[in-house]
Amino acid sequence: MTSEHNAAEAGDIDELLPWYAAGTLSRRDAERVEAALARDPELARRFALAREELAATIHLNETLGAPSARAMQDLFAKIDAEPRRQRASLGIGTRIAEFLGGLTPRTLAYASAAAVIAIVLQAGLIGVMVDRPTRSGYETASAPTGAPGVGAFTIIRFAPQATMDDINKFLEMNHFNVVAGPSGGGLYKVRVAENPLPSADLGALIQKLQKDKVVGFVAPTR
Amino acid sequence: MQTSSDDVLIARIASGDRLAMQVLFARHHVRVYRFVLRLVRNEATAEDLISEVFLDVWRQAGKFEGRSAVSTWMLSIARFKALSALRRKPEQELDDETAAAIEDQADDPEVTLAKKDKGAALRQCLTALSAEHREVVDLVYYHEKSVEEVARIVGIPEATVKTRMFYARKKLSELLREQGIDRGWP
Numbered sequence: 001m002t003s004e005h006n007a008a009e010a011g012d013i014d015e016l017l018p019w020y021a022a023g024t025l026s027r028r029d030a031e032r033v034e035a036a037l038a039r040d041p042e043l044a045r046r047f048a049l050a051r052e053e054l055a056a057t058i059h060l061n062e063t064l065g066a067p068s069a070r071a072m073q074d075l076f077a078k079i080d081a082e083p084r085r086q087r088a089s090l091g092i093g094t095r096i097a098e099f100l101g102g103l104t105p106r107t108l109a110y111a112s113a114a115a116v117i118a119i120v121l122q123a124g125l126i127g128v129m130v131d132r133p134t135r136s137g138y139e140t141a142s143a144p145t146g147a148p149g150v151g152a153f154t155i156i157r158f159a160p161q162a163t164m165d166d167i168n169k170f171l172e173m174n175h176f177n178v179v180a181g182p183s184g185g186g187l188y189k190v191r192v193a194e195n196p197l198p199s200a201d202l203g204a205l206i207q208k209l210q211k212d213k214v215v216g217f218v219a220p221t222r
Numbered sequence: 223m224q225t226s227s228d229d230v231l232i233a234r235i236a237s238g239d240r241l242a243m244q245v246l247f248a249r250h251h252v253r254v255y256r257f258v259l260r261l262v263r264n265e266a267t268a269e270d271l272i273s274e275v276f277l278d279v280w281r282q283a284g285k286f287e288g289r290s291a292v293s294t295w296m297l298s299i300a301r302f303k304a305l306s307a308l309r310r311k312p313e314q315e316l317d318d319e320t321a322a323a324i325e326d327q328a329d330d331p332e333v334t335l336a337k338k339d340k341g342a343a344l345r346q347c348l349t350a351l352s353a354e355h356r357e358v359v360d361l362v363y364y365h366e367k368s369v370e371e372v373a374r375i376v377g378i379p380e381a382t383v384k385t386r387m388f389y390a391r392k393k394l395s396e397l398l399r400e401q402g403i404d405r406g407w408p
Contacts, residue, residue: 015384024368056344057363067255067269075273079280085238
């Protein structure tokens with residue numbers, strides 16, 4: 001039974017050699033062939049034959065030449081003679097495919113990286129907000145309350161290249177709190193002081209923050 | 223435009239975009255021509271057929287459902303056109319053509335050289351395979367089609383594709399043996 005199974009398996013692998021040589025097997029089948037080749041020298045010899053056939057077939061086809069320009073002229077003469085087609089608008093799927101197809105691999109890589117950073121950033125900020133210890137114990141009425149709506153606020157969009165670590169350090173170093181966000185466009189409402197600041201002071205602070213590499217955009221808000 | 227996928231081009235062609243048709247033609251016409259030429263063995267016929275193939279692509283683009291690669295779909299059309307053209311030819315002409323092809327190989331001085339040059343001998347034998355075997359060998363090795371894609375193009379089950387390829391390779395070994403080259407398989 002086992003030998004029959006092995007023989008069937010060997011026959012199956014033998015049949016797959018041409019596709020393995022051409023690199024068109026699925027990963028699973030390719031792994032099966034690779035394992036069989038590693039343990040069976042006779043199969044490896046037959047695989048070398050398949051590679052010879054591959055090379056010869058490519059060589060043969062490449063020497064067949066190409067059609068003359070007549071083929072294209074004939075085709076477009078026939079197309080021009082066809083009844084004019086109503087131009088239909090492209091579907092959303094096609095538009096998305098076309099947009100993605102138009103991006104270079106590098107652009108796609110940048111876009112993916114930006115998306116990953118945005119997700120990490122969002123997760124990080126949520127983490128910061130959740131982990132930040134809440135005030136406890138006795139406080140006088142004049143002590144900072146940290147209550148929502150009290151203090152000086154800005155809206156900040158962090159730089160795309162800023163990491164979660166960069167943002168955490170930035171917030172901690174400046175004693176800032178994220179109180180809301182992100183809203184559309186990745187904007188966060190950040191408390192920059194526990195008491196309202198004179199507009200000149202807030203303006204100066206914003207100018208300083210704008211120079212920070214972690215900050216992409218900053219503006220005062222209520 | 224270079225990065226536009228074939229699927230996008232087909233969608234554009236379906237909406238009547240002539241430029242998209244030019245791009246698709248430029249991208250694929252040589253391979254389609256070679257596939258047809260290997261089947262019909264006549265350059266003028268092959269040239270006529272590829273304009274017919276691409277005209278069908280122009281007309282049928284709106285019906286393309288994307289179940290296979292565009293190149294697979296086009297090769298299916300090309301195969302159908304080639305077989306139809308062969309069927310239109312009188313039997314006598316076909317036989318003569320096949321005989322001529324075989325005779326040519328036998329008379330070719332390259333045959334003598336081929337005995338020394340295994341690669342050349344292999345190429346000779348590849349041309350001597352039956353149309354059915356040539357087709358599957360070309361699709362697998364030159365057009366880089368998977369088992370599933372070959373099955374789709376030729377219209378046979380996947381298991382048959384594998385066995386047909388296996389027998390094509392066996393036949394190749396037999397032809398080589400006739401030329402004095404023993405591959406030790408099968």
